[in-house]
Amino acid sequence: MTEDDALAAFAALSNQSRLSVIRALVKAGPSGLPAGDIAECIGASPSQTSFHLSSLSACGLITAERRARQMIYRIDFQRVGELVGFLLDDCCAANPEVRECCGLRR
Amino acid sequence: MTEDDALAAFAALSNQSRLSVIRALVKAGPSGLPAGDIAECIGASPSQTSFHLSSLSACGLITAERRARQMIYRIDFQRVGELVGFLLDDCCAANPEVRECCGLRR
DNA sequence: CTTTCATTTCAAGGATAATTGAAATATAAA
DNA sequence: TTTATATTTCAATTATCCTTGAAATGAAAG
Numbered sequence: 001m002t003e004d005d006a007l008a009a010f011a012a013l014s015n016q017s018r019l020s021v022i023r024a025l026v027k028a029g030p031s032g033l034p035a036g037d038i039a040e041c042i043g044a045s046p047s048q049t050s051f052h053l054s055s056l057s058a059c060g061l062i063t064a065e066r067r068a069r070q071m072i073y074r075i076d077f078q079r080v081g082e083l084v085g086f087l088l089d090d091c092c093a094a095n096p097e098v099r100e101c102c103g104l105r106r
Numbered sequence: 107m108t109e110d111d112a113l114a115a116f117a118a119l120s121n122q123s124r125l126s127v128i129r130a131l132v133k134a135g136p137s138g139l140p141a142g143d144i145a146e147c148i149g150a151s152p153s154q155t156s157f158h159l160s161s162l163s164a165c166g167l168i169t170a171e172r173r174a175r176q177m178i179y180r181i182d183f184q185r186v187g188e189l190v191g192f193l194l195d196d197c198c199a200a201n202p203e204v205r206e207c208c209g210l211r212r
Numbered sequence: 213c214t215t216t217c218a219t220t221t222c223a224a225g226g227a228t229a230a231t232t233g234a235a236a237t238a239t240a241a242a
Numbered sequence: 243t244t245t246a247t248a249t250t251t252c253a254a255t256t257a258t259c260c261t262t263g264a265a266a267t268g269a270a271a272g
Contacts, residue, residue, distance in 0.1 A: 011229090047232075047233075048231065051230075069240060070239095
């Protein structure tokens with residue numbers, strides 16, 4: 001995860017609709033969700049949803065796979081973990097106070 | 107940390123200059139840094155620096171305190187920790203895979 | 213009280229992001 | 243091969259963010 005990756009990921013997460021997408025995909029787990037379901041889930045138009053999905057997949061937080069006529073989107077847990085790692089280590093120099101605050105032991 | 111707080115924090119972190127501010131303040135530790143030093147550190151004009159500092163303090167990631175003619179800024183480690191917590195728990199439903207990826211045990 | 217220093221605020225302009233609705237693409241079904 | 247379905251792409255509009263430089267504020271020093 002480069003700094004540019006992290007910047008793009010933070011930008012992606014700074015939007016309510018996209019945060020809702022993340023939550024929906026986390027809840028859906030490994031089977032993922034088709035774009036249409038996501039659109040319904042977040043109450044956005046197909047076009048709008050596609051826009052947000054491409055922002056999320058461009059920065060690697062989610063993955064896309066075509067299945068017949070649908071596009072299946074999945075959360076990339078590893079990538080999210082890397083982003084948390086970036087925040088903890090690159091930004092915060094592995095400061096113990098930060099870790100303690102969110103109940104982490106390492 | 108409400109969802110709006112988190113959205114604002116992610117937006118604040120999605121900018122290279124502001125990420126540099128965070129790094130500088132983390133490095134500086136509890137004594138913090140005056141705005142002028144931060145400006146020099148990130149290579150930005152006073153006005154630009156003030157703009158970025160107010161974005162960071164508006165979302166609570168840093169604090170501001172006047173000392174004579176200077177404004178001293180400090181990182182709020184607890185707040186950063188809360189943001190990590192939001193990402194891990196609210197967004198990712200405390201998914202163990204995410205935690206493992208950044209070397210966390212909890 | 214005037215000047216200097218450190219920083220913020222403001223208004224204007226340029227750049228980037230989000231919304232909208234229509235058209236295009238890709239795939240499957242009739 | 244035509245039609246229907248799922249999604250994306252595009253162009254235009256609107257909204258938001260960032261930069262710039264000048265002016266304003268707050269606090270100390272002369």
